[in-house]
Amino acid sequence: MHPDLPAMIADLRALVEIESPSTDPAAVARVMDVVEARARELGGVAEPLPGGTRQFSFGVGGEERPILVLTHADTVWPHGTLGEMPFRAEGDRLYGPGTYDMKAGIVGVLHALGALEGRWPRGGVRMLLTPDEEVGSRASRPHIEAAARGARAVFVVEPPVTDTHALKIGRKGVGSFGLTFHGVASHTGNKPGEGASAITEAARAVLEVQALARPDLGTTVSVGMIRGGSAVNVIPAEATLEIDLRASTVAEGERVAEAIRALAPADPRVQITVTGGLNRPPFEPGPGTLALFGRAQDIARGLGFEVGGEVVGGGSDGNFTAPITPTLDGLGAPGDGAHAAHEHVRLDRWPDHVRLLTRLLGEV
């Protein structure tokens, strides 16, 4: 089981040089076409699902449920990025848009499946390739959840943790809320008393909402955007806040969401409307996930390296599957710079992680 690094690099180059921003479904589909051709060569059965997701099945059938592998073909990078960030190797790093997040993860799965040489695990392997992870997975979420219900374990090939190369055994839940304050406009000089300031209520709410954070429990709340008012000499009739919520547990996510929805204005003439909610539930490191992680640690040790496990703040499609089926995340390619100009994969570390994934697919 020796990953063919030059072939992996060539495969990665082919995927990276097809730019695939989430906003261009045709471009994302071109990446999927390349992956689909490879999946068929490996003996996979390809099936398009509504909304642009593709499903590849390897030896799926019979009594046992398959292992589910989650991949996404979209990136955060707009067309033209390759002009400034071409695919290139520098030392033991491979740079380019979407290398680390997560086209190298896709290549790793294909090479791991290839290394099994048709000896599929009991129940087989089902791979989902989705088009919209970077924009919240709205179209693919139902397929992801349905596939998780029919699977016995889920592997997500998002990259491991930067620097430590640790696997991801939990992720915070992610929520976003919009608060709009509707006050009463009035002339600041002539009739200040007739106005009800939306900005005053919004300002109060900023502090109230941020006080809901419980960093000791992993709950953070940030008002990231604020807008309001129409002119300096008008008591403002409207103001809006946009809030980012991260929570490690379902209970904490619900506590904050309920408190935000229950906000009451100090001035009863101001009305508050709340939109949004928890987009991705918390991925809590349950016993099933920890058991998968234990297997991964044992396998890595047998292969001659150590692999850690961390709970991280960012979300992935693993947040949707973890409440349903034991999920292990971060099984993609080591590197750094997701969504940043220095995005890269670490060539010295990548083969080890592909060997780990191969063994997990073959043995779990």
Ligand SMILES: [Zn+2]
């Ligand atoms: Zn990703």
